Amino acid sequence: MRNIDLHTEANVLSHYLISENCPDDTVIRFADALLLQSEPLSEKQIEWYSRAIKYPFLMPILDGGLALVNRSSPVRKRIFIMLCLLECDPRFVNRFLPLNRSWWYLIVAGWNAAWAVVGAIVGACLIKFFSIE
Amino acid sequence: MSNTGQIHDYIVVGSGLTGAMAAQTLCEAGAGVLMLDVAYRNKTGLEFPSDDFISLRKNSASQHHMFLGKDYSGIPWGAIKTGAQLTPGRKYIVQEVEKWIPMLSDTFKPMESLAYGGLGNAWGAGCYIFSESEFQKMGILKSEFEESYQTVSNRIGISAANDDAMPYTVHGLKNVLPAIVPEKSIQNIVQSYQRQRSKFQQRGFHVGLPAVATLTKDMGERKALAYSDMDFWHDNDQSVYRPWMTVDALLKQSNFRLEERMLVVKFEEQGDLIKVHAKHTETNEEHIFTCRKLVLCSGVLGTARIALRSFERKQELPLLCNPYLYVPMLQLRTLGRATEQRKSGMGQLVMFYDKQRDNSDVAMAAFFTYRSLLLMRLIKESPFNFAASRALMQYIVPSMVIAGIHHPESTGSHKLLRLQPSSKTPTGDILEAQYVLNSDELKEVERTEKEFFKSFLSLGCIPIQKVQPGHGASIHYAGTLPYNSNGYAYTTSHRGLLSGTKNVYVADGSSFHYLPAKGISFTLMANADRVARKALGGA
Numbered sequence: 274m275r276n277i278d279l280h281t282e283a284n285v286l287s288h289y290l291i292s293e294n295c296p297d298d299t300v301i302r303f304a305d306a307l308l309l310q311s312e313p314l315s316e317k318q319i320e321w322y323s324r325a326i327k328y329p330f331l332m333p334i335l336d337g338g339l340a341l342v343n344r345s346s347p348v349r350k351r352i353f354i355m356l357c358l359l360e361c362d363p364r365f366v367n368r369f370l371p372l373n374r375s376w377w378y379l380i381v382a383g384w385n386a387a388w389a390v391v392g393a394i395v396g397a398c399l400i401k402f403f404s405i406e
Numbered sequence: 407m408s409n410t411g412q413i414h415d416y417i418v419v420g421s422g423l424t425g426a427m428a429a430q431t432l433c434e435a436g437a438g439v440l441m442l443d444v445a446y447r448n449k450t451g452l453e454f455p456s457d458d459f460i461s462l463r464k465n466s467a468s469q470h471h472m473f474l475g476k477d478y479s480g481i482p483w484g485a486i487k488t489g490a491q492l493t494p495g496r497k498y499i500v501q502e503v504e505k506w507i508p509m510l511s512d513t514f515k516p517m518e519s520l521a522y523g524g525l526g527n528a529w530g531a532g533c534y535i536f537s538e539s540e541f542q543k544m545g546i547l548k549s550e551f552e553e554s555y556q557t558v559s560n561r562i563g564i565s566a567a568n569d570d571a572m573p574y575t576v577h578g579l580k581n582v583l584p585a586i587v588p589e590k591s592i593q594n595i596v597q598s599y600q601r602q603r604s605k606f607q608q609r610g611f612h613v614g615l616p617a618v619a620t621l622t623k624d625m626g627e628r629k630a631l632a633y634s635d636m637d638f639w640h641d642n643d644q645s646v647y648r649p650w651m652t653v654d655a656l657l658k659q660s661n662f663r664l665e666e667r668m669l670v671v672k673f674e675e676q677g678d679l680i681k682v683h684a685k686h687t688e689t690n691e692e693h694i695f696t697c698r699k700l701v702l703c704s705g706v707l708g709t710a711r712i713a714l715r716s717f718e719r720k721q722e723l724p725l726l727c728n729p730y731l732y733v734p735m736l737q738l739r740t741l742g743r744a745t746e747q748r749k750s751g752m753g754q755l756v757m758f759y760d761k762q763r764d765n766s767d768v769a770m771a772a773f774f775t776y777r778s779l780l781l782m783r784l785i786k787e788s789p790f791n792f793a794a795s796r797a798l799m800q801y802i803v804p805s806m807v808i809a810g811i812h813h814p815e816s817t818g819s820h821k822l823l824r825l826q827p828s829s830k831t832p833t834g835d836i837l838e839a840q841y842v843l844n845s846d847e848l849k850e851v852e853r854t855e856k857e858f859f860k861s862f863l864s865l866g867c868i869p870i871q872k873v874q875p876g877h878g879a880s881i882h883y884a885g886t887l888p889y890n891s892n893g894y895a896y897t898t899s900h901r902g903l904l905s906g907t908k909n910v911y912v913a914d915g916s917s918f919h920y921l922p923a924k925g926i927s928f929t930l931m932a933n934a935d936r937v938a939r940k941a942l943g944g945a
Binding site (some may be wrong): 285287290291302306309310317332333336340341345349350352354356357358360361362363366368369370371372373374375376378379382385386388389390392393398 | 460463464465466467469470473474477478479481483484485510666741742743746777780781782785787788789790791792794796797798800803804848
């Protein structure tokens, strides 16, 4: 990625997905997995993805927008690869296994989902406008 | 071209559910059996400890290899297609299928296998004895199968409950093991059904625990189910029956041999002998094996290819495949609850819709809870960004129940197979399929699904999506060489003898005129035992 190292990218994605730092061994796995499973990004996609790494508040907007416009985007695949690695890491098991939650959590989750929708709409507009798909 | 010269008593083509049963019956009778199959095996080197799913997730530092594969090919991406539930350790089941047995079709996307043990390695283990009227529609008497159902059950071990589902599962079977204990969310659904039982039954719905080829008591080397919820990942305890277990046992017998890497292409009857032509999938060399009797157990599509190549006259063959839909649902009562440490990953509940109230034309839904296939598969399908989806799925997954609805199926004018020449395939041909439901069939499918949805809501399960993976996704096929006593081309006698031959038997589902919605695998295995006995010269 343009002027972004893998360690930074991994940390940004890890914070975005589970609000945690990315351990060094997971960064190495991420590198391996990208070599074997990632898809090439276009120039536009590299530009915007690099921007989202540099300004992490853009990541949910980019990811959400692509979820509406192009769910199988190679950008999303990159984020998804990190998600899969984090899910298969015992240190983060409590971010993925079901936990006992009160009904209040549903309201919090609903609120977050509503913001995710807003972000996705903004993201979709940006993607269409700048032809990032 | 290689020709061993040896004359075998029997050649069995295929090492899957039907090949394993047919070979066992023949070997037990003392016959000499050569099994031919490509027989790819799991070479991933993935090893799973005996821990349950939760313990593994909390403790194993190498779980990323187990769950994603050493090459991370287990990262699920792309559209949901047939076989989406295959985990990295099970992907060998579909290895090289597109190269050796390709299918050309826009309307039919089946799953086939060249693996050791075949599609049975990913079988959901559901066992169902078809009714008298279902057998009548299939073109054969139920009495022909009764002894074989029991024989197969004794071999593989079946657990079931004596409840409202029993008339549609394994009613009449002896030596059935105690049922698998369902998890709490399923018990909630059962209690909900029992409170409204008469209302459901008046509408034709019957709910209960499934009969499954899974041990709840130890049997020889095979262990009782440990409720580790790792059933999609490994067969370490051999609790769930897989055909390779039978073939492994047969390999220890002196009258059984397996030739691997052999893709059977066609047969030729020459007098009282049969020449079986096969291609070695590594060397491309042609091999000819000779036998007195040939038993075809290569699956409906595989047997169709062999039959079409072997006879001079080419024609279209009819094809049957259950229409299939799956429905993710939410059970609000279990939202936000941690799940039990130990549970089974197999199907936990079945619902039968007996429209005519006579156990014919029954549609079926099998219920699964979701956990061991990991959140990633669900997150991928969510319309939200991945971070929001992760939080949402973590919360709702304990309440998620997935119903897979199968519809019964009859032949139709747009459900066909044909073999076309092709210079692009190693065998010089390609199977082409067309599978389209007519408007009446579509209306019936929609009407049936509406009734199921009403029942789901009555049980406290809210459908959130309808996923139609397309024709072929049920992985239940039949009908290509239907029963006929007149000896017409491309038909089979009730003894399983392929018309136009003296000693070629069809022991898979090719002969059934009709495909009940209840899972066909147990009946296929019973048929394989039955046909093997006929081939031995029994009554």
